[in-house]
Amino acid sequence: MTAFDFPYPVMTAEAEALRSEVRAFLDEELGALRAAGQYIGWTHADPEFSRKLGARGWIGMTWPKAYGGGERSATERYVAIEEMLAAGAPVGAHWTADRQVGPLLLGHGSEEQRRLLLPGIAAGTCYVAIGLSEPGVGSDLASVKARATPVDGGYRLSGTKIWTTNAHLSHYAVVLCRTDGEPADRHAGLSQLLVDLKAPGIEIRPIVDMTGAHSFNEVHFADVFIPEAMLIGTRGNGWVQVSGEMGSERSGPDRFLSSFAVVEALVRRTREEPTDERRAAVGRLVGHVAVLRRLSASIAEMIRNGEDPTVQGALVKDIGTALEQEIPEVARRLFAIEPSPLGEDPLAALVGSTLLASPSFTLRGGTREILRGIIARGLGVR
């Protein structure tokens, strides 16, 4: 059999207790907005909200206490983040730091780097962007051109990163760049540098997306000095480190819950105006989410067991993001609404903002085509 292994996800009493606690907190924080039919969405950055989560110990939950973490179980973290994402909590400010940078530094970072960043990340006060793609590079990350030239005491970094989410709000960026060899060497010779975004020579230019929001940036590095101590992990090992990071980036509930607020709105509207078709359509979407959630939670279990979830993560993200895109389409087939982000009707407003954001779902964190290539490789046909 060629089945990918998806271990049984596990739930614990502690995690369920935490679920109630997180849900009560979110009701208090977001209840008023929700009652007014407003929904924020998890990609929205709200430093004040991040600080509140940090104060409650809900960032860096599984990290060692020595670095400001909570030493809680992966199951507890899964429950806390799925509750936040389902509620559309504005976790954007600290999200990549919590999801990727923390685990990266715990896996490959130096003691100094951990002490420098992790306590602030866990407190919800330090944000970190990820500099991967570049103009003209797209998904072909092995062809990055940003170059860090070794100099006395460190490196001089020059190049441009693009689609860098929330760089303008972040304190640091993890930048994938070439330290050795030539572009023809592909994966070999790439390294990850931890860059202080206040350093001289850095310019951050906004890129406004088609929804009118500014989360993307283009970040220019002009001969920026990076101290040697800010090299993450092993020089030349950047590709391996990035690939490991991607597995955890792709499997989480953020890859199938982006449109979930529309489902809740559909339930409320169907309660008011029920038909058999609406009931079945809503039930279908909820069943789809429930089964995907099981797959996603099982990847959390793999990570906990120290297994490599790269292929499984790609698979969950491929199916999850397709569902995220389908949800607003189903909504507008069920109700004669005109989707409009600023509309007064809560369902129309939600469907409107979701439809506009929808193209990004199957692009960010690995396009659908890249993901299917990863799955095909996992199947042994590439």
Added chain:
Amino acid sequence: MRELFDRETVRRGSSGEWLAESWQAIDALGLTQALVKEADGGPGIDPADAADMLRLVGYWAVPLPLAEAMLGAGLLAQSGMAVAGGPMTLAPPHRTTVALEHRGDGWFADGHAARVPWGRCAATLLLIAAAADGPCLVALPAGLFTVKEGANLAGEPRDDVRFNTSLPATAVQPIGMTADDVHAAGAALRTVMTAGGVQRLLDLTLGFAAEHRQFGRPIAKFQAVQQNLAMLAGQAALCRAASDMAAQALFARDGRVAIAMAKARAGEAAALAAHLAHQVHGAIGFTEEYDLHLYSRRLLAWREEYGNEAEWNAIVGQACLDSADGAWALITRHGGFAR
């Protein structure tokens, strides 16, 4: 399972031939008793382990009513009834109408059951009836019902059965599961079988794509084909997750919503999987001679049995409308993981 159900045997069974020897072998292995609870004298197998066996039934396209026999044996043991040996099947409870009345020391049963798996070969037919004081299990021996032969989309025997007969008191016993409960349990078992069948589609299709050459290379080397294979693997994973979810909810109090989500999700994924598998195979997969249809047709048939997507999605939808704290709370309540 693999030895018992080689290609020729599966093909004989799939053309409607009763595989008496295979049945005896499976019965002798105790597989039909897998869902009998320990308290009822059974082996006390965890439903998840019993599901592993049924997934193999789907994987190898076992042409026998094993799911019905397993579920029937569990009900039989629960009722304390004894029946004669030989093949046993269970009438789909939502396709069954039984009027039961006391007559003398025993009963009189009048009614019919549609789409009974392998009804024509059963030594014992089990029915769920609603009596005045709760649900009952009715055991009809062969000879007391007439059979009109039929088949599902895969050609598996699904017979219409009629009866109008006296029965001894011992042939009707109360059970703790309603027709709705048994229907849901049947849906859970079909979900598990579906996961096995989709896994087989994936394996067959990968093997074919690696071997079959076009334009000078194996078709698996073309990106367009790889994308289809990746999607097919995704459907297999979804079916497996749905299968685990259904197996965990089997016989659980309150398991109905989870089974509903799982059966509907697996049915939709199975149809897409069948489409993708055929697309990658091309014309050869559409022939009678090639084995793909043994699996793809079963998957299309099984998504209809014990409730199709329309039925189960509506049940999940109603549960959402009834859930005062909304859809997400419903998912976390019923989408349960192992504890």
